[in-house]
Amino acid sequence: MSSSSTTxxxxxxxxxxxxxxVTFEVEEAVATKLGAINNMVEEEGSEDLICxxxxxxxxxxMVLEWCKKHANNNTNSDKGNDEVNxxxxxxxxxxxxxNTLYHLLMAADYLSGTELVDxxxxxxxxxxxxxxxxxxxxxxxxxSDFLPGxxxxxxxxxxxxxx
Amino acid sequence: xxxxxxxxxxxxxxxxRKAKRPSSSSSSSSSSSSSxxxxxxxxxxxxxxxxxxxxxxxFLLLPHRRYLIQCSTVCKRWFSLISRPEFSRRFIEYHxxxxxxxxxxxxxxxxxxxxxxxxxxxPICDILSKESKSLHGEQSPSVGIYSHILPQNGIIRxxxxxxxxxxxxxxxxxxxxxxTRQGLWLPVAPRGYCxxxxxxxxxxxxxxxxxxxxxxxxxxxxxxxxxxxxxxNRNDYVFDGELFCSETGKWSKLVFSFPQRLAPNLKFxxxxxxxxxxxxxxxxGVDDNQxxxxxxxxxxxxxxxxxxxxxxRCRFIHLPNNFGRGWRARRGxxxxxxxxxxxxxxxxxxxxxxxxxxxxxxxxxxxxxxWVLVHHARLKCAEETSTSVAAFHPYNGxxxxxxxxxxxxxxxxxEEKYKKVGEFWGLGLYCTKEKLPASLRxxxxxxxxxxxxxxxxx
Numbered sequence: 001m002s003s004s005s006t007t008x009x010x011x012x013x014x015x016x017x018x019x020x021x022v023t024f025e026v027e028e029a030v031a032t033k034l035g036a037i038n039n040m041v042e043e044e045g046s047e048d049l050i051c052x053x054x055x056x057x058x059x060x061x062m063v064l065e066w067c068k069k070h071a072n073n074n075t076n077s078d079k080g081n082d083e084v085n086x087x088x089x090x091x092x093x094x095x096x097x098x099n100t101l102y103h104l105l106m107a108a109d110y111l112s113g114t115e116l117v118d119x120x121x122x123x124x125x126x127x128x129x130x131x132x133x134x135x136x137x138x139x140x141x142x143x144s145d146f147l148p149g150x151x152x153x154x155x156x157x158x159x160x161x162x163x
Numbered sequence: 164x165x166x167x168x169x170x171x172x173x174x175x176x177x178x179x180r181k182a183k184r185p186s187s188s189s190s191s192s193s194s195s196s197s198s199x200x201x202x203x204x205x206x207x208x209x210x211x212x213x214x215x216x217x218x219x220x221x222f223l224l225l226p227h228r229r230y231l232i233q234c235s236t237v238c239k240r241w242f243s244l245i246s247r248p249e250f251s252r253r254f255i256e257y258h259x260x261x262x263x264x265x266x267x268x269x270x271x272x273x274x275x276x277x278x279x280x281x282x283x284x285x286p287i288c289d290i291l292s293k294e295s296k297s298l299h300g301e302q303s304p305s306v307g308i309y310s311h312i313l314p315q316n317g318i319i320r321x322x323x324x325x326x327x328x329x330x331x332x333x334x335x336x337x338x339x340x341x342x343t344r345q346g347l348w349l350p351v352a353p354r355g356y357c358x359x360x361x362x363x364x365x366x367x368x369x370x371x372x373x374x375x376x377x378x379x380x381x382x383x384x385x386x387x388x389x390x391x392x393x394x395x396n397r398n399d400y401v402f403d404g405e406l407f408c409s410e411t412g413k414w415s416k417l418v419f420s421f422p423q424r425l426a427p428n429l430k431f432x433x434x435x436x437x438x439x440x441x442x443x444x445x446x447x448g449v450d451d452n453q454x455x456x457x458x459x460x461x462x463x464x465x466x467x468x469x470x471x472x473x474x475x476r477c478r479f480i481h482l483p484n485n486f487g488r489g490w491r492a493r494r495g496x497x498x499x500x501x502x503x504x505x506x507x508x509x510x511x512x513x514x515x516x517x518x519x520x521x522x523x524x525x526x527x528x529x530x531x532x533x534w535v536l537v538h539h540a541r542l543k544c545a546e547e548t549s550t551s552v553a554a555f556h557p558y559n560g561x562x563x564x565x566x567x568x569x570x571x572x573x574x575x576x577x578e579e580k581y582k583k584v585g586e587f588w589g590l591g592l593y594c595t596k597e598k599l600p601a602s603l604r605x606x607x608x609x610x611x612x613x614x615x616x617x618x619x620x621x
C-alpha cells in the first residue's frame with residue numbers, strides 16, 4: 001500500500017448521535033472499528049445519521065478517540081506499531097476513574113468494540129487480582145448476599161485458595 | 164484529521180432521516196438487558212446492571228483458579244457465574260491457548276532442590292517465582308514452603324507440571340498436588356521396593372473429552388524394583404518394571420532391556436524425567452576405568468503392550484559428539500532436565516581459571532533423535548568455589564540455576580548475570596559441600612491456570 005499520510009482520499013463521514021444529543025462526525029474507517037456500527041454500515045450502506053440512545057456523549061467521545069487511535073495506527077503496517085498501540089492503550093486506561101471505566105466498558109460492549117472491551121475488562125480484572133475478598137467487595141461496592149454459613153462452606157471446600 | 168468536530172444536534176437538520184440504533188443481534192448476546200442508563204451511578208450500580216457475559220469476560224482474564232475461587236465468595240451472583248461448568252472449561256481452554264501461542268507467556272514456578280537421595284527428610288532448598296509465592300498465599304513461609312506443604316510421609320521422586328510423585332518405602336506411591344493438597348495413594352506396587360521410578364501426566368486426547376474436568380488427565384507411574392533375574396541373555400541389561408496407569412487403576416508388567424556394552428557397570432543417576440510421554444534417565448557406566456555419565460535411557464510409555472519385553476520401547480541415547488568424556492562427564496558436572504517440554508543436557512567443566520558451560524537440547528522432530536548445541540558459554544568464577552548446574556529454568560532456555568557451595572544462583576547465560584535465589588540450610592548432617600553437586604536432585608513445578616486435578620482410580 002502506498003503511504004496515505006497526507007492523501008485526501010474521499011473518506012466517508014458518518015454522523016453519530018449520542019443519547020444527550022451530542023453529535024460526532026467520524027470517518028467511516030474509524031467508526032467501523034465498532035462492530036455495531038460496522039454492521040449497520042454494511043447492512044444499508046447509507047450515510048444515515050446513526051443514533052445511539054444508550055451512550056452518553058462524553059463516553060461515546062472517548063470510545064471514538066480510542067477507535068481513531070487504533071484505526072490510524074493500523075494503517076501503517078509497521079512492526080513497532082503493536083508496541084505503540086500497547087503503550088497508548090496503557091496510557092488510556094491508566095488514569096480512568098472507576099466511574100468512567102464502567103461507563104466506557106458498557107458503551108464499548110454496547111457498540112461491540114471487541115478490542116476495547118478486552119482492554120477494559122483486563123483493567124477490571126487487574127483491580128480484582130491480588131485482593132482479598134473483603135477488599136474486592138470494598139472496591140466494587142458489592143454487598144455479600146450469602147446466607148450465614150454459605151460463604152464458609154465454599155471456603156472450606158477450597159481452603160487452599162484462601163491461605 | 165478532521166474528525167470529532169463536536170456539533171450539537173440542532174445545527175444539523177437530520178431529523179427527517181430515519182435514525183437507527185444498533186440492532187440487538189450485533190451487541191453482545193447477554194442474558195440480561197443490554198440497555199442501561201448510568202447517569203448518576205458508580206461501582207455498585209455497574210455491578211448490578213453489567214451483563215453476565217461481560218462479567219464472565221472479566222473473570223476469564225484472572226490468571227489462576229485461586230482468584231476465581233476467591234471471587235466466587237464475593238456474592239451469590241459471582242458464585243453462580245463462576246460455578247458454571249461451561250465457564251470452567253472456557254477458562255481452561257483460554258489459558259491453555261494463551262500459553263501455547265504466546266512464547267513470552269510465563270507461568271509461576273517453583274524449583275525444589277533435594278540434597279541427598281537416601282534420607283527420608285533431606286535438606287530441601289526451594290525457590291519460588293514471585294507469582295508462585297502469591298499462589299501459595301501470604302501466610303506460607305517464604306522459605307521452606309515445600310517441607311511445609313509436602314506430606315511428612317513421602318519422599319519426592321518426580322514432578323510433572325504442578326504435580327509431584329512421592330514414594331514411601333518400600334513400594335507405595337502417591338500423586339500429589341502441593342498447591343491444592345489433593346493427593347492420591349496408588350495401590351501398592353506388586354513387587355520389590357522403589358529402586359527407580361518415573362511419573363508421566365498427560366491430557367487425554369480430545370477425542371474422548373470427558374465432561375468432567377477432574378478426569379481429563381492420564382497418569383502413569385513407572386516402578387522399577389531392580390534388575391531382572393532373567394539373565395538368559397547375558398549381553399543385555401533386563402529390567403523388571405511395573406507400570407501403573409490411572410485409566411485402568413492397575414499395575415501391569417513392563418520389561419525393558421538394552422545392551423550392557425553401552426554402559427558397563429550401569430548405575431542410574433536419578434529417577435526418570437518425563438517429556439511428552441517418554442521417560443528419560445541419565446545413566447552412568449565405566450569408561451576408561453572411570454565412573455562417568457554414559458548416556459540416557461529413554462522409555463516410551465505410549466506403547467500399549469506391557470506384557471512382554473519390547474526392544475522398541477527402550478532406547479539408549481548416546482551423549483552429544485562434542486560432550487566432554489572421562490572426568491569431564493562425572494556426575495556433578497552434568498545436568499539433565501526439561502525446558503518447555505524439551506529435554507536438555509548441560510556440562511559445566513572448569514579448566515584453569517575458566518569454566519565452560521555447554522547446553523544441548525534433544526531434537527526429536529525426526530525419527531532419529533539428535534542433540535543440538537544451544538549454548539556454549541564461558542563463565543568467570545572464583546578459584547575456590549565450585550560451580551555446577553543445579554537445574555534448568557522450566558521455560559526460559561537461557562537461564563539455568565547454578566549451585567555455588569551451598570548457595571543457588573539464577574544465571575542468565577551469555578549475560579554473565581548471577582542472582583542469588585536460595586541456599587541450603589542444615590546441610591552438614593546429611594551431605595558435605597563437596598558431595599552436594601553430585602547428589603543434588605531438582606524438581607520443577609509449573610503452575611497452570613487451573614491446577615491439575617487428580618482423578619480417582621476406577
